[in-house]
Amino acid sequence: xxxxxxxxxxxxxxxxxxxxxxxxxxxxxxxxxxxxxxxxxxxxxxxxxxxxxxxxxxxxxxxxxxxxxxxxxxxxxxxxxxxxxxxxxxxxxxxxxxxxxxxxxxxxxxxxxxxxxxxxxxxxxxxxxxxxxxxxxxxxxxxxxxxxxxxxxxxxxxxxxxxxxxxxxxxxxxxxxxxxxxxxxxxxxxxxxxxxxxxxxxxxxxxxxxxxxxxxxxxxxxxxxxxxxxxxxxxxxxxxxxxxxxxxxxxxxxxxxxxxxxxxxxxxxxxxxxxxxxxxxxxxxxxxxxxxxxxxxxxxxxxxxxxxxxxxxxxxxxxxxxxxxxxxxxxxxxxxxxxxxxxxxxxxxxxxxxxxxxxxxxxxxxxxxxxxxxxxxxxxxxxxxxxxxxxxxxxxxxxxxxxxxxxxxxxxxxxxxxxxxxxxxxxxxxxxxxx
Numbered sequence: 001x002x003x004x005x006x007x008x009x010x011x012x013x014x015x016x017x018x019x020x021x022x023x024x025x026x027x028x029x030x031x032x033x034x035x036x037x038x039x040x041x042x043x044x045x046x047x048x049x050x051x052x053x054x055x056x057x058x059x060x061x062x063x064x065x066x067x068x069x070x071x072x073x074x075x076x077x078x079x080x081x082x083x084x085x086x087x088x089x090x091x092x093x094x095x096x097x098x099x100x101x102x103x104x105x106x107x108x109x110x111x112x113x114x115x116x117x118x119x120x121x122x123x124x125x126x127x128x129x130x131x132x133x134x135x136x137x138x139x140x141x142x143x144x145x146x147x148x149x150x151x152x153x154x155x156x157x158x159x160x161x162x163x164x165x166x167x168x169x170x171x172x173x174x175x176x177x178x179x180x181x182x183x184x185x186x187x188x189x190x191x192x193x194x195x196x197x198x199x200x201x202x203x204x205x206x207x208x209x210x211x212x213x214x215x216x217x218x219x220x221x222x223x224x225x226x227x228x229x230x231x232x233x234x235x236x237x238x239x240x241x242x243x244x245x246x247x248x249x250x251x252x253x254x255x256x257x258x259x260x261x262x263x264x265x266x267x268x269x270x271x272x273x274x275x276x277x278x279x280x281x282x283x284x285x286x287x288x289x290x291x292x293x294x295x296x297x298x299x300x301x302x303x304x305x306x307x308x309x310x311x312x313x314x315x316x317x318x319x320x321x322x323x324x325x326x327x328x329x330x331x332x333x334x335x336x337x338x339x340x341x342x343x344x345x346x347x348x349x350x351x352x353x354x355x356x357x358x359x360x361x362x363x364x365x366x367x368x369x370x371x372x373x374x375x376x377x378x379x380x381x382x383x384x385x386x387x388x389x390x391x392x393x394x395x396x397x398x399x400x401x402x403x404x405x406x407x408x409x410x411x412x413x414x415x416x417x418x419x420x421x422x423x424x425x426x427x428x429x430x431x432x433x434x435x
Contacts, residue, residue: 160300
């Protein structure tokens with residue numbers, strides 16, 4: 001590598017890094033995009049739901065060319081106990097019409113496509129290259145040390161988008177080490193199934209798809225969720241829980257997903273399938289209060305590296321793309337003024353505050369604390385809902401009045417009125433009143 005100075009260096013070719021690179025390159029800046037994997041997407045894992053709106057702002061009607069799996073027409077929620085499932089969901093004919101609301105994706109395919117769009121716009125992608133450290137001039141970041149021989153790169157600004165672990169941000173002390181209560185460990189499998197079987201089992205046609213979010217027994221009562229998403233000819237299935245809960249309960253992620261796949265409500269949907277991939281990944285869960293400083297002299301942080309994930313609504317990639325875009329727009333403004341100091345780059349935080357990203361994360365800032373202090377939400381309530389449903393839907397000659405009495409008795413034994421009232425208030429405050 002030469003010591004040519006770039007306008008910008010972007011670390012990480014995930015959604016945030018590719019979005020930033022695309023915007024900068026399209027504006028005519030000389031930008032290099034570093035990716036440690038063999039190719040973009042090789043090191044990236046996510047559940048698989050991708051929302052349209054964020055990328056549509058950059059590449060209108062991208063869904064007509066991007067390697068997407070299925071457009072989602074129905075979103076379902078399952079509440080599991082040991083051997084049963086309470087199921088609700090929402091589907092709409094509107095979701096079947098363009099522009100689609102969201103899709104399932106496989107990151108290995110999608111990230112390559114998105115990074116290629118950045119390349120086509122003029123970005124210089126360098127894969128299989130580890131960003132080892134930042135280069136400083138005093139307190140100002142002026143470049144990146146890479147794992148290549150004579151691989152130091154220099155630029156006016158560096159955008160750090162290397163994911164939740166972000167060794168670069170931690171080495172530079174821009175961010176503290178991750179706390180186990182602020183990240184979830186998710187394990188995921190991609191199970192191949194013929195397209196026809198997927199459509200038959202999930203009542204789909206063509207490229208229609210469904211998502212199923214699953215709470216309760218899917219995590220064996222730990223704080224987290226399971227998921228099952230339909231792809232073209234495969235199913236993405238996984239489960240995630242707080243890393244602190246895995247340690248506290250001495251649970252194995254592999255044992256958890258195997259038990260989840262064997263649940264009576266899940267197993268028939270996977271019958272005849274073959275596991276093609278197995279992956280594990282950390283996901284930011286701490287919310288608004290664990291977001292680090294996102295800018296400084298010569299640097300910005302975007303996407304998961306900045307803990308920008310809305311776990312309540314399972315939103316990550318749209319926050320990553322939006323934060324990458326806003327970081328790039330900040331750099332373009334700084335370029336106009338030839339000022340890449342912290343004072344100039346503080347515009348990035350302002351743009352994030354004005355966007356849905358920090359508005360939503362601020363609204364739900366009490367949720368991590370709520371669940372941390374009330375982990376019984378993931379055990380007692382799923383058990384009660386399923387036991388009460390069994391009583392309600394079993395026709396055995398018992399009068400409905402007697403059934404109601406049994407359900408009330410069960411509620412008092414399992415949860416209690418006082419606990420339920422306290423839980424209801426805390427839940428309402430955290431979701432509706434908190435700012």
